[in-house]
Amino acid sequence: MPLPPASRREFLAAAAAVGVAATAPSSASAARDKSDLRIAVIGARGRGKSHIDGFRDQLVAVCDVDQDVLDGTVARFKEKRGRTLDKHVDYRELLDRDDIDAVSIATPNHTHSLIGIAAVQAGKDVYVEKPVSNNVWEGRQLVAAARKNRRIVQAGTQSRSSKCLQEAVAFVQGGGLGKIQYALGTCYKPRPAIGKLDAPLSIPSTIDYDLWCGPADKVDLYRPKLHYDWHWDYNTGAGDMGNQGIHQMDIARWFLGENGMAPRTFSVGARLGYEDGGDTANTQMVVHEYESAPLIFETRGLPRSKEGQKQWGRSMDEFRGSRIGVIVQCEGGHVVAPASYRDVYAYDRSGKLVKHFKGSGDHFGNFLSAVSAGDASRLNADIAEGHVSSALCHAGNVSHRIGERASAGEIASSLAHNELLSYSFDRMATHLRANDVDIDRDALVLGEWIEVDPASETLVNSEAGQQYWKREGRDGFKVPSVEAV
Template structure:
């Protein structure tokens, strides 16, 4: 174990041992209306922690908003860091400061907001540190890998009065809102259950590979961070880490987070289910490198409806000819939706539709709208579309 990792784990254990975050010393924060107005009239400087895929996509969306500037990037892989620095330079004509350690980045008082796009096992710690440092936070989903981590993050956000947007961007999507309004108007009748599925091929993992020496450009020790010590394997690193329990939860915590969120949102659910039952395992693809389940079924018993999750990784095609989606089953019709749009399947009564047929409603990407909502809330101090409490569900 390197001295960097040893020091990090020592400091982290002390931080997390502080019940209710009492170990933090509050920093000067931008919490008052006057301070938010100052942000509203000037530029907003953001930083990105975790620069590969989704994180950088989030940053690109932020930089499309007038008045937003990238002040810093942080990544444990120097090749990724240099590439993204060049990308940012092309976008804004100004190079960001570069860091390998997020703790040093957070010392920069000019940075007002942080985007966290790290692997899932690295969400909690920089999030808490960012809140303590007085930064508003856009954190990718899932919020964290455990309920305990989620609770620490909720406590930090509320203690330090931060604006937090969780990257469950469908809550900002116009066609998702339209579908929710349609169902809440009563047009599908009483909602009885929501069937959800996601069958993407990547859920089976990559062909197995032997362990090897970590790439020179990456600080693999720091990449592991709070996760258990492991030998380096490409299949547990960039691009496929989420198929291992140390870092992620497979299709369930990748797509399930997005889709199950919609099944909760339609009813405004804020409490846990009454009961949960689950089954599954790795029943296929023994030549593939993954720990998370390739086959899984979960049923959530809510107060007056049920939510059913299914994934069968590698089959790709699912119900209604869609690889993923939700089917909201009501007495009078079933509404089926994904990111491409939604459509209605009316029930019949004596050969007649219970609900008038309608053409498929088109959807569009909601990532930009979600980031714009976050930036607007930085200025106003209002709650964004997906609060940290929503993300914790």
């Protein structure tokens, strides 16, 4: 059943915020044929494999701090494609090359902005994975660097190239279902414990750990794996809100038509159900109070119940047809956009299907077309859009990280005035109790309502949150401050 929008304070500097994610200017690059482009991929594991395949015809070099990963990647490419790629361990050496036109960055999140800024300053066009930053401030520096150096920079939010989503957004924003009441993103994705070591993890000699850490704190790790599980450490990742959830956060903001950050953000959640080497929330509810309508995002890494933990992934929650996806509630019905990005479904108030939008897209191809034309305005996911959606993830985590432990009763009382948030929290509480998590003690973290000036993207009401809004960084790997143009 549709619920009324949350109560909201007046939106701050709305007109100025629209300019935050303004359309990118044309690049300084001259038009070139796609076959003439020379691209390098930085980060060859995980998502990097998709980058290598997506840019296979233009690929000339690959870079990774893990020598074993690097050697294996080049060997497999040679076997499959019949060509030998150049190898680099240090991205800085790669960027010194004059024969590289563009780079795609699929390293861990904490190095995205650092490498992206260095790349555009070296005259390269850039495709950078999501989230594009580790914190709000550094993401804005990447946008500023792209504009100042007139480079083409695409964010890896591939849903922006989805035909069905483009059509569904146009339908909703055109009034097809009436006024939007709220947008809800869900990430109900199985995340078992990652384990915990009694002694520090031994980093293999084949990995340049100093380079891997980059601007992040170089610390001992007490988890069994270096790779991938960095997602669950706030020093290097953003939890599933920044891993999977940024896609749904981005889609929800797209439907709302909001171009900047929300003036108020709030979180409830924690890492619950087990103890391991991670510190990011595996269960979380975040709300961004926009003027148009609230944007809510829910993360659940535990199964539907304690019994479901016997078969992780086969027993996950679902809400109104969405497990990993977006629900947009309007006065005249609602839309469900699953994470496949191939289908979007629109229903009227009675639940009857009224529109079925179909068709995906080629995000890598969109980047190649823009670079080939030398025209950043052709991008479907310009870096400014990727930055704002990344910043929403970071803002939610800032609220969480400066919050305090509270009982379920205390949290419920604090949300009693807001029907929409109360409903979301009630479903979270039911989910956790089904997993035998005692939330009647101080298990959950009641986040602080943080206030943001959308025009300047500054945190205006929390001294404690400043340390997470911007990171100083380590010597040799500090993200530079870039003057906006």
